[in-house]
Amino acid sequence: MLRIKNLNKAYKTRKVLQDLTFNISSGEVYGLLGANGAGKTTTINIICNLLHADNGHITINNQPISENTKKFIGIAPQENLLYKTLSCAENLNFFADIYGLDQQTKKQQIDVTLTAVNLLDRANSPVETLSGGMQRRLNIAVALVHQPQLVILDEPTTGLDIEARYEIWELIKQLKNQGLTILLTTHLLDEAERLCNRIGILKNGKILAEGSLSELKKLIPGEEVLVLKTTQEEEAIAIAEKSGFITRRYGSDLTFLLPNPLELKEILTIFDQIPIDSISRQPIRLEHIYVEITKGDR
Numbered sequence: 001m002l003r004i005k006n007l008n009k010a011y012k013t014r015k016v017l018q019d020l021t022f023n024i025s026s027g028e029v030y031g032l033l034g035a036n037g038a039g040k041t042t043t044i045n046i047i048c049n050l051l052h053a054d055n056g057h058i059t060i061n062n063q064p065i066s067e068n069t070k071k072f073i074g075i076a077p078q079e080n081l082l083y084k085t086l087s088c089a090e091n092l093n094f095f096a097d098i099y100g101l102d103q104q105t106k107k108q109q110i111d112v113t114l115t116a117v118n119l120l121d122r123a124n125s126p127v128e129t130l131s132g133g134m135q136r137r138l139n140i141a142v143a144l145v146h147q148p149q150l151v152i153l154d155e156p157t158t159g160l161d162i163e164a165r166y167e168i169w170e171l172i173k174q175l176k177n178q179g180l181t182i183l184l185t186t187h188l189l190d191e192a193e194r195l196c197n198r199i200g201i202l203k204n205g206k207i208l209a210e211g212s213l214s215e216l217k218k219l220i221p222g223e224e225v226l227v228l229k230t231t232q233e234e235e236a237i238a239i240a241e242k243s244g245f246i247t248r249r250y251g252s253d254l255t256f257l258l259p260n261p262l263e264l265k266e267i268l269t270i271f272d273q274i275p276i277d278s279i280s281r282q283p284i285r286l287e288h289i290y291v292e293i294t295k296g297d298r
């Protein structure tokens with residue numbers, strides 16, 4: 001549905017997108033994962049025709065991005081785009097008018113989207129009386145009201161408490177189950193892991209790796225992660241490397257990538273010469289993949 005090929009964008013001499021290439025198929029939730037400044041918002045602004053790339057190709061439904069393709073896209077920006085003194089329904093009415101919905105479709109779509117984001121009972125409440133989580137859900141409703149084919153959610157849970165975050169995740173899962181195509185940008189790895197069919201890891205305006213979680217796992221030289229707490233870290237590293245483990249640090253945690261899964265008994269035998277405060281085996285997660293993939297490109 002969305003095809004992006006060799007997109008480049010620079011602000012003066014600063015290259016922000018460098019041959020950016022990725023596709024999103026219909027019905028897919030694609031996660032664009034990147035740290036602050038990776039180029040996520042710039043990419044979104046180009047997709048929405050708010051910004052022009054210096055060169056490259058970008059199409060939606062095989063049509064080059066233009067004013068005409070705006071109707072295919074719904075965007076929930078990072079900062080809520082809502083009128084605080086207007087009610088939920090009035091906000092949706094305003095945006096539905098911008099998209100040119102007729103009276104009947106508009107009325108119907110306001111009800112449908114308020115129901116989808118679980119705010120029908122707050123239809124007449126002014127936005128300023130809603131919680132932060134509710135406002136974020138309404139911000140997503142604005143993106144849905146004109147029945148777009150592609151919905152862009154730009155860091156939809158940033159700044160929300162965990163309960164509100166769970167509500168947004170549930171909402172995104174529902175939209176996914178309805179077959180909506182979604183581009184989700186986030187720097188929250190567990191968010192991408194939970195919600196996305198495919199993930200692109202973006203750094204300095206380049207996709208460093210892309211695929212489903214299981215495809216990305218194959219890029220990692222390990223089957224399992226071992227987190228070890230010991231007062232004798234140097235000795236632990238020497239022992240581990242002799243056994244073919246790969247040493248990594250995630251924050252202050254001493255961690256090893258194990259090329260093959262081992263029984264805990266076998267692991268304890270390997271480290272039996274040093275004191276161990278704690279040891280835990282974990283499956284490879286997106287967090288580990290992200291660090292592995294981005295570390296060589298810092």
Ligand SMILES: Nc1ncnc2c1ncn2[C@@H]1O[C@H](COP(=O)(O)OP(=O)(O)OP(=O)(O)O)[C@@H](O)[C@H]1O
Nearest residue numbers: 011014016034035036037038039040041042043187
């Ligand atoms: N109008 C601008 N003029 C100059 N530089 C800009 C402009 N907009 C963005 N940048 C720079 O381009 C880079 C990419 O920014 P962008 O906002 O696309 O990143 P992002 O991945 O969305 O980051 P964040 O998660 O912080 O929103 C950053 O280094 C940013 O400082």
